[in-house]
Amino acid sequence: MIKVSGVLHIKIITGRNGDFRVGRLVTDIGEFAVKDAELDQYEEGRYEGDFGISQISPSYYSTGGRLVVEVRARLSMIDLASVDETEPAVSGLEQDPLDELPVAVTVAVQDRATKTKDEGIEPLETETDAELFGLLWPLANPLKLDPTVDRNVFRKQRDRLKALGYKFQAINQQWLKD
Numbered sequence: 001m002i003k004v005s006g007v008l009h010i011k012i013i014t015g016r017n018g019d020f021r022v023g024r025l026v027t028d029i030g031e032f033a034v035k036d037a038e039l040d041q042y043e044e045g046r047y048e049g050d051f052g053i054s055q056i057s058p059s060y061y062s063t064g065g066r067l068v069v070e071v072r073a074r075l076s077m078i079d080l081a082s083v084d085e086t087e088p089a090v091s092g093l094e095q096d097p098l099d100e101l102p103v104a105v106t107v108a109v110q111d112r113a114t115k116t117k118d119e120g121i122e123p124l125e126t127e128t129d130a131e132l133f134g135l136l137w138p139l140a141n142p143l144k145l146d147p148t149v150d151r152n153v154f155r156k157q158r159d160r161l162k163a164l165g166y167k168f169q170a171i172n173q174q175w176l177k178d
Contacts (some may be wrong), residue, residue, distance in 0.1 A: 047080050049079050051079075142175060144174045
């Protein structure tokens with residue numbers, strides 16, 4: 001892991017799987033795309049601080065009839081010094097990280113959704129809070145989500161916390177109930 005100071009610009013994009021967040025980390029050593037699941041908690045804006053980078057690698061995807069090649073950084077640590085959620089993030093073409101699943105996994109997920117509808121099994125969206133949050137249940141105050149869970153589950157947890165009156169505190173990287 002390398003530790004760098006910089007600015008992480010986060011933007012919210014609406015895709016076919018719902019809203020997702022992507023980041024652009026600007027540091028002295030370079031500029032990197034960040035698509036970690038943990039970003040799905042943050043609001044759009046500018047986040048300044050220290051960042052631990054565990055991996056830097058090239059990545060590419062096709063969107064809007066274009067091939068996008070980028071250098072990605074995987075963050076292992078975020079230590080924020082300041083937050084400006086009013087600053088608009090830069091725009092551009094982005095692919096939802098959920099769409100980057102291997103084809104076999106995507107087919108299996110779609111197959112499960114079809115079976116649940118056809119076989120009369122309750123769809124995954126009707127999970128109870130205990131099932132959705134797993135080991136985090138019952139919910140604490142404050143609460144820190146585990147970004148290593150499935151990204152789709154992570155987004156459902158984020159949305160459910162908002163519905164329950166929790167707000168994400170970016171500086172502390174935890175959810176607090178009002």
